[in-house]
Amino acid sequence: MLIAHLSDPHLCPPGQLYQSVLDTTPRFAEALAQAASFSPDLLILSGDLTEHGDAESYARALDLLAAFPAPILAIPGNHDDREAFRAGLSGLPNLVPLTPSGPLHAIADGPVRVIGFDVTVPGDHHGIVTPDHAAWLDATLSAAPDRPTLVMMHQPLYPTGIGFVDAFRCFGEDTLAETLVRHPQAIRLVAGHVHRFTLTTFAGRPALTAPAIATSLALRLDPGAKAASFTEPPAMLLHHWDGERLTTHLQPVGAFPGPHDFF
Numbered sequence: 001m002l003i004a005h006l007s008d009p010h011l012c013p014p015g016q017l018y019q020s021v022l023d024t025t026p027r028f029a030e031a032l033a034q035a036a037s038f039s040p041d042l043l044i045l046s047g048d049l050t051e052h053g054d055a056e057s058y059a060r061a062l063d064l065l066a067a068f069p070a071p072i073l074a075i076p077g078n079h080d081d082r083e084a085f086r087a088g089l090s091g092l093p094n095l096v097p098l099t100p101s102g103p104l105h106a107i108a109d110g111p112v113r114v115i116g117f118d119v120t121v122p123g124d125h126h127g128i129v130t131p132d133h134a135a136w137l138d139a140t141l142s143a144a145p146d147r148p149t150l151v152m153m154h155q156p157l158y159p160t161g162i163g164f165v166d167a168f169r170c171f172g173e174d175t176l177a178e179t180l181v182r183h184p185q186a187i188r189l190v191a192g193h194v195h196r197f198t199l200t201t202f203a204g205r206p207a208l209t210a211p212a213i214a215t216s217l218a219l220r221l222d223p224g225a226k227a228a229s230f231t232e233p234p235a236m237l238l239h240h241w242d243g244e245r246l247t248t249h250l251q252p253v254g255a256f257p258g259p260h261d262f263f
């Protein structure tokens with residue numbers, strides 16, 4: 001099973017540049033085409049599909065996603081609008097269904113089960129795992145205790161060392177850790193939000209953030225560093241399940257010289 005993972009495209013209304021510097025629509029289109037070339041079984045989008053949460057931007061997303069040749073599991077980020085997201089993607093034929101009210105959770109079954117776990121707080125930039133969230137996840141994980149499971153959120157549960165984004169991470173990590181300890185089949189936690197690839201452990205299992213389709217946050221590890229971004233090459237992750245092991249590959253988006261003979 002192959003899972004293509006894109007994050008943070010931050011689509012804008014026609015004629016607008018993301019943060020006045022970047023047209024994100026062609027970058028997202030190129031990333032989707034490249035992801036499709038790997039023939040994935042599932043596409044997962046870990047939030048910030050749009051920059052402003054407006055209907056025009058969701059209409060652009062729908063145009064770009066409708067032809068994708070695999071099911072799509074998408075959750076919102078802090079830049080999305082919950083109800084506009086729900087309404088805007090409702091016409092997407094290959095969308096993994098979203099919960100009909102409240103947070104926009106979604107579940108895709110397969111050799112690896114994927115749970116889209118919406119921890120966003122409407123109107124705010126950080127995320128939180130509330131006792132209600134944890135109860136939903138506990139019940140959802142309990143329904144398939146033997147299936148390897150990937151849990152996707154928007155904001156990660158851990159500080160990355162980049163202070164200006166860590167202030168807006170997902171809080172409530174103790175609540176989630178208490179839930180996960182009952183579910184060893186939850187083998188991987190993935191997120192977006194940081195606009196950089198990071199990898200650590202959380203509750204004894206690998207936890208990562210995917211790179212962004214939009215600009216990358218500056219790698220500034222000094223506490224109090226000024227927030228900034230760079231127009232680095234976008235990239236995606238490909239999570240490959242071989243029946244025993246889930247291996248994550250990082251693939252830059254673009255056309256590069258090659259293939260060259262290697263051996």
Ligand SMILES: [Fe+2]
Pocket residue numbers: 008010047048077079193194195
């Ligand atoms: Fe973002």
